[in-house]
Amino acid sequence: MHGSYGRVIMATVSLKGIKKIYDNKVTAVHDFNLEIADKEFIVLVGPSGCGKSTTLRMVAGLEDISEGDLLIDGKRMNDVEPKDRDIAMVFQNYALYPHMTVYENMAFALKLRKVPKEEIDKKVREAAEILDITQYLERKPKALSGGQRQRVAIGRAIVRSPRVFLMDEPLSNLDAKLRNQMRAEIIKLRQRIDTTFIYVTHDQTEAMTLGDRIVIMKDGYIQQIGTPQQVFDHPANIFVAGFIGMPQMNFFDAQLIADGGHYSVKVLDATMELAPEIEAKLKAAGVGSKAVTLGIRPEHISFSGENGPHCLTGKVDVSEMMGSEIHLHVTAGDRDVVLRVPTTELSAEHKAGISYGTEVHFTFRRDLIHLFDPETEQNLLPLENA
Amino acid sequence: MAKQPKSAMSRALVRRETISGYLFLLPSLIFFVGFVIIPMVICIVNSLTDANMNTQGLGNFVGLKNFIDLWKDDTFLEALKNTFVIVIVSVPTVCAFSLWVSSAIYKLNGKLLSAFRCIFYLPVVTGSVAVTVVWKWMYDNYTGVFNYVLKSTGLIEKNINWLGDSKYALWCIILILFTTSVGQPIVLYVSALGNVDQSLVEAAQVDGATNFQVFWKVKWPQMMPTTLYILVITTINSFQCFALIQLLTSGGSGTNTVMYYIYYTAFKLTEKAGHFGYANAMGVILAIFIGLLSALQFKLAKEK
Ligand SMILES: Nc1ncnc2c1ncn2[C@@H]1O[C@H](COP(=O)(O)OP(=O)(O)OP(=O)(O)O)[C@@H](O)[C@H]1O
């Protein structure tokens, strides 16, 4: 596919100490540092208002950069006009030109670049083919469904073979089914057009499935940069731990007890040993006995048949049947704990759900416990690749 | 089968709604029919008669005689020519100027923008007689500010009789018409420009458009409905230019327009002695021209 899009394009993007202060003195992005490799797919993710769009718009040149440097292919771009940056952008509301047909929308950028007519035609039809919108080329955007408009917006970007491809929540206006479908198509598309992507979303599923690396942001600050696996297995802090993963990670106030080379945690009235590799890391980091915030993912909690000193006991509050698994909300002490239990692990009487008030005993998988400093909210275990 | 009762019911409902709809419309409908439709019909019927101040009622039916006579009436032909000159000059200049001004000011901050809007809108809200009187003084042969300035800067040697010289008079009137016409288009264009979807502009910038291209390829098509409205109202205004002529030249020095000639024929005691039928025929012709031009503008705008 590469060849048919003409020139070989290379684009690394680096953001160095980027800061954005809006006119109303709102600082939307603080000290943003990121090196994006050629052909990498980067996803910016975070809650609403965390500065994702602002960052993307600074890369596009639609927003001035207050401080720091933006480099594309090693060239400083801060003062280069959007039209000269050779980037394409897909907007959240698609921003299709309403007075132009789908064909004209897609041809617009090429026409402005004075590309010969036959070449424009070839590129537009090729992109339309990829996106399966050939039969709509003569229509106006008004006469298209949301999903079709979405494809046109992507088509308008890919005909240009830009150096960098920017997308700002391109799927957020679609219904759940179409969103899943388009997500899969973006993955396919990415393999075909093979360029550098920066993708903004607030949906963690999109972030996890699409990104080579994910940048998690909050209040204008980067919380963590890493592969989907890294941010899932080693969240840098409590925010990332809570943000990535569905249902959310459970958090407990706990006491870390250091006893020689061995560590254990006391949670509510249970005391759990930690796995040797965690112990080794804690020891290497020189952590002593202290109050900690313990995090455990719902799928890393297991039932135990009978009570024991390493077990927590609670009463079932709500049991949500999800098909292949049950999401169990259990009240333990004064805490609501969520468990994810595969239905295959349930006894026959509990297959359809566990009734309200049932007493259950459970424990945490000791190699998958996360420990955070309650003050700084940072992970106590050093991250592997950081 | 199951559908029938439902649709029958909804038809009854529709009928009831239609009736109450018309009832609500009735008061304005009465005024519209009484003061617009009926006079229009009377005007058309009247244009086919020789009605004048001396005849009783509608006068005698003369067929298309008035219309035929008009094309032999040099005064009418001159008035028609002047009217077209006014329309052809003022409509494009008003549109272009207001587009230019509004694209320069629409991004200004609130206060400055309001100030500009106010300045340009002032001539619209000021009574046209007051405005015209001021202009009449400025154009004055002996005491006018134009002659004073031009003479003191040495651009002219002798006073120019602006409104009395047929070389200048029509252009002087067009200038006044222009200043009183740009206010509304500017206000409309400013709001139309402000309403252009910003993400389209950004999309075009990212697509590689210069500011000039963004304007003509994205903003301008978005403003087409506003432009059409401005074209039509300016055209109608220009065709119906009357008060200025009446107050400044009374149709003299080559400034006669169809509108003024209608008034002159109908209400001034001329040798034709208030020839209503003849004046109405001119009115019909004017209406036809306005209608045709507006239709043409609609058609062109649609094609865009
Ligand atoms: N034009 C602007 N002027 C002033 N403040 C702005 C402007 N645009 C955004 N902000 C502020 O900057 C912060 C970041 O906004 P941004 O649009 O980047 O968030 P986001 O992460 O894209 O959120 P969302 O997921 O809701 O789109 C917000 O607090 C917002 O209020």
Ligand SMILES: [Mg+2]
């Ligand atoms: Mg956003």
